[in-house]
Amino acid sequence: MIYFLDTGDVKAIEKALDLFPVEGVTTNPTIIAKQKKNVIETIKDIRSCIGDDLKLHVQTLGEHAEDIVREAGILRDAVKGDFYAKIPVTAEGIKAMQKLKKEGFQVTATAIFTQQQALIAARAGADYVAPYVNRLDNISSSGIKVVEDIVTLIDRYDLDTQVLAASFKNVEQVHQVSLSGAQSVTIDPELYEKLLYHPLTQESVIDFIVDGHTYYNL
Numbered sequence: 001m002i003y004f005l006d007t008g009d010v011k012a013i014e015k016a017l018d019l020f021p022v023e024g025v026t027t028n029p030t031i032i033a034k035q036k037k038n039v040i041e042t043i044k045d046i047r048s049c050i051g052d053d054l055k056l057h058v059q060t061l062g063e064h065a066e067d068i069v070r071e072a073g074i075l076r077d078a079v080k081g082d083f084y085a086k087i088p089v090t091a092e093g094i095k096a097m098q099k100l101k102k103e104g105f106q107v108t109a110t111a112i113f114t115q116q117q118a119l120i121a122a123r124a125g126a127d128y129v130a131p132y133v134n135r136l137d138n139i140s141s142s143g144i145k146v147v148e149d150i151v152t153l154i155d156r157y158d159l160d161t162q163v164l165a166a167s168f169k170n171v172e173q174v175h176q177v178s179l180s181g182a183q184s185v186t187i188d189p190e191l192y193e194k195l196l197y198h199p200l201t202q203e204s205v206i207d208f209i210v211d212g213h214t215y216y217n218l
């Protein structure tokens, strides 16, 4: 499974890139707003930090297809490199996705809560579909089940789209999604650290140091 960082915090991205295998960064307007800067400034800072080869998913804000297409062009021109226009799966969003794919854009369909939303976005040519696991779990639905179904449907209809599961709050959600066959997840850097943490690992490392330090004067 491939890991993306779901943040606009450049310091956190820098730290995580230094430690962990990461394929790219995803943002949304809420994440951008937390940086308290214009979106262009924030995404340029992220691009400088991650370089041109890592994937950068940036969401559009417009509600009409024409605005979504126009914004996608402005965002892509600002950051260049491996860029994905992230677009919510409204009817206008689906229209914009089809137009952007014809123009050669890479597209991520986002704000996905149902299997059919994902299937329609995949048919519209989306490179990634992003189902929101925690937001589904929070309304007594099953985020994992929706992800599993989307993986099955994409496989059954032999579509090129990949699943980029999003909206996570704990390690178990990420683990269950990794069993589903989804190709990737996007997570906050703090949650990435939690994926690695186990108290027995910490304890074992301390024991090794205590036992071995006399014999490891390398």
Ligand code: E4P
Residues within 6 Å of the ligand: 006, 026, 027, 028, 110, 130, 132, 134, 135, 166, 167, 168, 186
């Ligand atoms: C990422 O692409 C999504 O926008 C994000 O994961 C949503 O996460 P949240 O439900 O924690 O806001």
